[in-house]
Amino acid sequence: MTSLALFLAVLAFLLAVPIPRLLSRARFRARSPWAAMLLWQAIALAGGLALIGAPLVYGLSPFGGSLHESVAEVLKLLRAADFTALEDLHVLPTHVFALCLAVMLGTHLLLTLLRTYVRVLGSRRRHRDLVRLLSTPLDERRGATTAPNATAVDEAHVIEAEAPLAYCLPGRTHASSVTVLSRGLLDQLSDAELAAVVAHEQTHLHQRHHLLTMAFDAWYRALPWLPTTRYGREAVLELTEMLADDGAMQHHSRDDLLRSLALSTPEMSLIDDADADGPSRPA
Amino acid sequence: MATLGDLERSVMSLLWDSAESLSANDVRDRLDEDLAVTTVLTVLARLEKKNMVTRERSSRPHRYAAAASREEHTVEMLNEVLGTASDREAVLARFIGGISDSEATALRRILRSS
Structure with a gap:
């Protein structure tokens, strides 16, 4: 079992440091964001399990040959408070330390996930309340003329803000989710561009991107000093945007989408980059 | 009702x-x-x-x-949104390779005016 623990430790290290670094620079992510997204999920899951598994397997090694057997043995000894038996089994302080580490790490990860979930849900509820009270539905603004072919665009809510903005707020059910557009964005976009940006936000909601970003946010909050959590969080945010772009492009022209997205990010510095590298910058 | x-x-x-x-x-x-x-x-x-x-x-x-004015609530919402916004630049950059020169110019003009 010690060799297995060593293997898991090496695996945890590989998944925590060099692999995320490589993947965050990999070019294929722009071509197939789905594949990159699956890979990140696999890395996070396997990395987390290996991280907990390595000390767990090492700590359990003196207690029995298999995982099941040794866990049962530890629980039996704990219940009987039979600490003299530890010496007969050749349990070293390092084994006890490793076991404690594994248990604490596992608890820490679960609690952070839970805390993030509660916090995100709370601030989202607050935000939805504010949107409901402060916004007007888009169709009300345009008059009832669009009623017969009401689309997702008509269900979008408009807030009075100068900054061009578009975002979505996931709700518990799909019906309680809202897409929010700012007055400033509405003033600058044509109907086709508006439809494209709403389709982009709808793709976020349909594909449940908020769950992915929340999980990776929790993963980062739990272990912020680990390269994998930092790269993973950034990459997943970026990939959800790419996936939403792809979703929107199934029904809308790329030009409409590009214009609307470029406008809806006020502080973007794409201009300078494109000027420096020329428009043929590899993507 | x-x-x-x-x-x-x-x-x-x-x-x-x-x-x-x-x-x-x-x-x-x-x-x-x-x-x-x-x-x-x-x-x-x-x-x-x-x-x-x-x-x-x-x-x-x-x-x-x-409890607070309309404007204060709007600012509260915008801060939250801008605080969690991801880096659109990197995401949009993947389109740059695939668009023509005239499209790129048009895009830059839009970006500059905003």
């Missing part, structure tokens, strides 16, 4: 526009719809629970006021 959400919106905009705090009776009198005071009180209680409305308990009847 107006839903509770619609009523919350009308009551809230009344309180935002009002310079002084209002009692439930004042609110009912100023609303277009013909409502029972108990309904207004229910709506006000819901808004208080959402921290949108503050209640002055020193007076009888209790008087209600908006």
Whole structure:
């Protein structure tokens, strides 16, 4: 079992440091964001399990040959408070330390996930309340003329803000989710561009991107000093945007989408980059 | 029939526009719809629970006021959104390779003007 623990430790290290670094620079992510997204999920899951598994397997090694057997043995000894038996089994302080580490790490990860979930849900509820009270539905603004072919665009809510903005707020059910557009964005976009940006936000909601970003946010909050959590969080945010772009492009022209997205990010510095590298910058 | 959400919106905009705090009776009198005071009180209680409305308990009847102005709430929302926004630049960059020179120029013009 010690060799297995060593293997898991090496695996945890590989998944925590060099692999995320490589993947965050990999070019294929722009071509197939789905594949990159699956890979990140696999890395996070396997990395987390290996991280907990390595000390767990090492700590359990003196207690029995298999995982099941040794866990049962530890629980039996704990219940009987039979600490003299530890010496007969050749349990070293390092084994006890490793076991404690594994248990604490596992608890820490679960609690952070839970805390993030509660916090995100709370601030989202607050935000939805504010949107409901402060916004007007888009169709009300345009008059009832669009009623017969009401689309997702008509269900979008408009807030009075100068900054061009578009975002979505996931709700518990799909019906309680809202897409929010700012007055400033509405003033600058044509109907086709508006439809494209709403389709982009709808793709976020349909594909449940908020769950992915929340999980990776929790993963980062739990272990912020680990390269994998930092790269993973950034990459997943970026990939959800790419996936939403792809979703929107199934029904809308790329030009409409590009214009609307470029406008809806006020502080973007794409201009300078494109000027420096020329428009043929590899993507 | 107006839903509770619609009523919350009308009551809230009344309180935002009002310079002084209002009692439930004042609110009912100023609303277009013909409502029972108990309904207004229910709506006000819901808004208080959402921290949108503050209640002055020193007076009888209790008087209600908006906890913050429309603008303050809008700023609260925008800060939250901008704080969590991801880096669009990197995401949009993947399109750059695939667009023509004239499209790229047009895109840059849009970006510059915003």
